Amino acid sequence: MRRVEHVMGFPVSLRIDDPDVAEETGDAVFAWLRAADARFSPFRADSEVSRYDRGELSPGELSAGLVGVLGIAEHYRAATGGAFDVRLPGRGLDPCAVVKGWAVQRAAELLTRAGARRFCLNAGGDVVVSGGPWRVGVRHPGSADRLCAVLGLTDAAVATSARYERGDHILDGRTGRPVTGVDSLTVVAPTLTEADTVATAAFALGEQGVAWAAAREGCEVYAVLPGGRVLRSAGFPTEAAA
Template sequence: MKRFTRFLLLCLAATTYSAQTQAEWHYDKQSIMGTEVTVQLWHDDDQQAAQLIEQVMAEFRRLDDELSPYKEDSELSRVNREAATQAVMLSDELAALIDKSLWYSELTGGAFDISFATLGKHYNFRKHQQADKTLTQSLLEALNYRHLHFDKNAQTLRFGHSKTRIDLGGIAKGYAVDRAVAILQKADVCCASVSAGGDARMLGDKRGEPWLVGIRHPRDKDKTAAVIPLNDSAISTSGDYERYFIDDRDTRVHHIFNPATGKPADTTAGDSDKLISVSIIGPRGFDTDPLSTSVFVLGKDKGLALIDRLPGFEAVVIDSNKRLFFSRGLANPK
């Protein structure tokens, strides 16, 4: 009997080993939400892996359909059309995004503000177009998160200024990678990485090793400024190199707006407080995404001070002189 039990255990062990050796990494990349979405996961069934990847991509497409300010039939576009004249009922999902966005607006003193679209919609980075001084001044009053009258109980949103508009570009991709990871968690995937542009989230580790996430050098796309080992974490990077053009005054015009000025956040060389890249590490993309934008706008000193006050979050920032700085937990690891 003991001999049979030992034989059975050996067979089970051999079966388990065989299943493990058949497992492999599965990968896909698609253009969704105006960026490249990539999925990498470990699975022992090719068909199930392909189905899971398609579920993830379908979720990104669904969110793009609902949250894009460029698609006329999206829920966000409907809100932008109607909220200046009446309170608009929101879906549970959009209500949660608005609620979180306004929470970060309060936390950062307005550095994070989804009403940046009031002026942001007048910029076209592909065509090198930007709002002129007159238009900026005329719309600046409408760019203020305090014009977003959100009734959490009724789940409605109304704009307090007729020209106010919103855009969730500073939070939607981080939320999307969280949704993707939730799909994979539900399917008992042990190890995966999902990214959408500058936002990424890792599920588990990389088969016994940490995921090594490179932070791009903001002035040389072929170089890496830092490599961060991560497990079960999210990381979001905001930089003035993602969407930008150089205008006729040799000024870098990029997509991260300073709500106080209604213009892209100033990254003038020579000022050590001004940033050109911000990476935030934390548990969820729903938080790291808005925080990376916030720290970029706040600048090095105020931005790092904010992250040092938030448990569970770390930051890597690069100033306009291309020097790296770290939040307290990364600078002084225990």
Template sequence: MTTFPGTARVEMVMGMPVSVDIRTALPARELTPLLDDAFAWLRWVDDTFSPVKEDSQIGRLNRGQTIKQIPELIEVLHRCDELGRHTDGWFEPRINGVTDPSGYIKGWALERLSRALVNAGAGDHRLNAGGDIRVRGSAAPGRRWRIGVRDPHTGLVRKVVHAHDLGLATSGGAPIVNPRTGKVQRGLGSVTVIGPDLGTADAYATAIYAMGPVLARGFATRLAESGPYETMLVLKDGQEVSTPGFAEYSGRHAQLAG
């Protein structure tokens, strides 16, 4: 049987280029439908959860119309509520009466896709959607993935993270509202969170950015002390500071005080 040593595809989904890079050596007859199914899933997520599509379930919810009791919809809304409590309200998917799970849904969708690829036998892969990245397995036999942490404003790589199994989410490119004031937060350059679940990392990055620089430092430190999520902050002056565990993936640089 002829094998095809991995394949990759990029498509526009959710208004951004999304890439699926599979490195597991599978037959082409298996890889092609895997990629087809991957992007069909991501388009379904966009059609279901987009707050700007009138016929999406979130769009219908915001207009007070009947919504379908889709298990994934219920799961996402419940998880957003949990993350709101875990962040003392700084992750807030409902502002001014409008539900918008965008700070969680992209990471959640890639995390679900990553698990599906593992179950399908494609355990070596990299998924990338607008700064949210999920890697599993190896880029090549025995070789960790190299993940560039890009500045969302310039596109330049600020750090390179090395890992076999990790989710990485960066916030700061799109406007993020401070839920306490209702105004766009402008106190930080960007926030990157790494950890085992990309959806959770995505929500934490959104929440920490919304806090502004002072509260963000304290929350990021406590988050690292209590679990597996590490954070790098880029301040407005370009200085980078991170929790100690971030350096295990990316090398030495300034750390947040404990």
């Protein structure tokens, strides 16, 4: 099975190599991602996140999903000393840095429950794979047609935070200023929930975030700094580099 749909503001591709997995499983994956976007997007006025941010919902009225997402966000806010924060001064609640990886990881777990054993789910460049080995490319931050690394992954996830697609959009919650000391930062972790959130949190910390991410259990990191300098953890699963 191979499908691509535009969900949550980016292309999501699904490849399942198990021949016995029903087509309806793919339908369920994309239905879940659309539902997650409707519930947790800060860009939808009727979403649960927007309603909570406006004070229309009390903490006791929140869904278990949003409670979980906010719990993850608070964990990483504390772990980074406030560099990672989904509530920046002067801005509304924006948990997207947690929601994307969390929602896609749940979609991957849906696939596993449906009997899929070898699959690749790619959400805008953040990837979770089952089975393997899979080869996953990491885009070079200075050139869209080059790779800076190729990873060999089995039952793992990889996420990248970078400046090349959306400019200086990641802010240091301690200062409110854009982070410019890192061009791209890639994290490999057991789940996409962790890989995606750790990548953004580490990016928000700037260059010191590389060591911070590498010190987290199960995480490996690869970062490209301005000028092309590369920092990486010893266990980062690189097969080849440009």
